[in-house]
Amino acid sequence: MRSPAAGVPDPTSAALWGLPLWLWVVLGGIGLFGVFQVYYWVGHRLGSRLYASRLGRRLGQDNIRRVENAVRRWGALAVYGCFWVPGLRHTLPWTAGVLRISYPWYVVASALGCLTWVPVTSFGLYSMIWGWLRLAARSPALAAGVAVVVVAAVAVLVLRRRRRRRREAERRPEDTLTTA
Structure with missing residues (x-):
């Protein structure tokens, strides 16, 4: 069912693999x-x-x-x-x-x-998923732009975290485990 006012799917009818959300x-x-x-x-x-x-x-x-x-x-x-x-x-x-x-x-x-x-x-x-899908239905280019921005933001966060961990590991070599 759809909510007549907003055109958004009724949350109570949402299902995944046959089971309600x-x-x-x-x-x-x-x-x-x-x-x-x-x-x-x-x-x-x-x-x-x-x-x-x-x-x-x-x-x-x-x-x-x-x-x-x-x-x-x-x-x-x-x-x-x-x-x-x-x-x-x-x-x-x-x-x-x-x-x-x-x-x-x-x-x-x-x-x-x-x-x-x-x-x-x-x-x-x-x-968020339904909002993005609705955006994609109206403007695929804008939805693609949003996806690119989100992927880029996640990539930046992951890279910064890895760099920070690498710097911390270099400062504390005694924490690394060596096998004999």
Whole structure:
């Protein structure tokens, strides 16, 4: 169905592979919540040995210390906040497990994070995709220009991040692992 006023598809009729979008959002939230619980218990079980793993070495000790400080300072609030910070979303939960923050508070914070972050990003992404497709239907050249600008912005961000990491690695050669 279409909304008669705006000419935009009715959000309740949106579907992907035969399932309504809202159901995908619910399933995504449940899945992410499950992943967060696994992260916590892996960190809890392995403790600081996790820092010596390939993932821990890749993150670097300085970054791990910053995440630990955030968890110590903010506790469960840091768990909720990590949903909104891309680099922390999948590193802070296992650090919370290593530090053994209160699991009941961790569950509450991760549940609230899933309940807010998943719908906002899902429907936001849905809106951006449909908006771009609508623009493409009206003006393919303008839509192509928007796509080029977005791809260029992402490329610039990725390149800057890689350069910064390379400079940090060159300043701290003692953090790199050598095999004997």
